[in-house]
Amino acid sequence: MGNMEEMQKRLEEAYRLIKEILEDAKVLLNFSERDIQILKLRKEFLKTWADEIVDEFYDTLLKNEKARRIIEENNIPIEKLKRTNKRWYEMIVSGEVDEAFFRYSFYVGLVHIYYDVDNHLMIFMADVLRRKFLQLCLENFEEGEAFEVYQAFSKIVAAFVGFTVEGYIFTLKKALFDILGMKPELVKRMLKMELEKMLRGFKELGVKGQ
Numbered sequence: 001m002g003n004m005e006e007m008q009k010r011l012e013e014a015y016r017l018i019k020e021i022l023e024d025a026k027v028l029l030n031f032s033e034r035d036i037q038i039l040k041l042r043k044e045f046l047k048t049w050a051d052e053i054v055d056e057f058y059d060t061l062l063k064n065e066k067a068r069r070i071i072e073e074n075n076i077p078i079e080k081l082k083r084t085n086k087r088w089y090e091m092i093v094s095g096e097v098d099e100a101f102f103r104y105s106f107y108v109g110l111v112h113i114y115y116d117v118d119n120h121l122m123i124f125m126a127d128v129l130r131r132k133f134l135q136l137c138l139e140n141f142e143e144g145e146a147f148e149v150y151q152a153f154s155k156i157v158a159a160f161v162g163f164t165v166e167g168y169i170f171t172l173k174k175a176l177f178d179i180l181g182m183k184p185e186l187v188k189r190m191l192k193m194e195l196e197k198m199l200r201g202f203k204e205l206g207v208k209g210q
């Protein structure tokens with residue numbers, strides 16, 4: 001198979017995964033077009049929060065030594081990070097939340113995996129983002145509206161976190177197959193075997209209070 005063809009096949013698999021995650025978001029988060037519209041309706045106002053949100057994001061992130069090391073070792077200017085993060089935020093609140101946005105968000109997740117950013121850092125920073133957004137909602141809207149706007153934003157951020165976590169596993173499985181020829185079913189079986197050991201270890205030695 002040619003390189004392009006193989007790349008296309010990979011992308012299609014990733015697109016299927018994106019779809020699957022979004023289907024779960026529809027059912028479990030009640031995510032719908034309405035959320036996108038809730039944000040879009042207020043886009044000019046929500047966009048004015050971008051700098052404050054992004055500043056809070058990086059002030060917090062840079063307190064973490066691992067994050068600082070990744071950024072420094074790769075010579076990434078904070079201004080560049082702020083710019084791209086701001087753009088991503090603006091896409092969300094402007095209602096530019098379509099297939100292309102989700103694909104881009106999946107790609108953004110992969111960028112972080114590439115830079116070795118731990119998943120828990122992504123999860124925590126998503127929380128920082130959401131909390132700052134919630135604070136601004138509470139300061140600027142009456143309670144019902146604040147809750148509605150916050151929820152809409154929160155669901156999209158949650159989908160992004162889902163992409164990043166699943167993107168990690170997706171990529172790992174692809175690499176194990178490409179480099180070692182390990183089929184996904186084999187990886188799953190291996191993982192199960194390891195988990196049985198871990199669970200037994202925890203039960204017998206590490207978990208109290210049962």
Ligand code: HEM
Nearest residue numbers: 067070071076080084085088108111115117121122125126
């Ligand atoms: C909710 C969490 C996060 C969001 C929404 C976010 C957002 C983004 C966005 C939109 C980009 C640009 C990707 C592109 O278009 O190329 C990016 C790049 C990047 N982010 Fe994050 N980020 C998050 C967490 C983190 C964390 C925890 C780190 C830890 C060090 C980090 C480090 C980086 C790095 C190193 C890049 C690549 C920059 C480059 O190559 O120019 N990010 N991020």
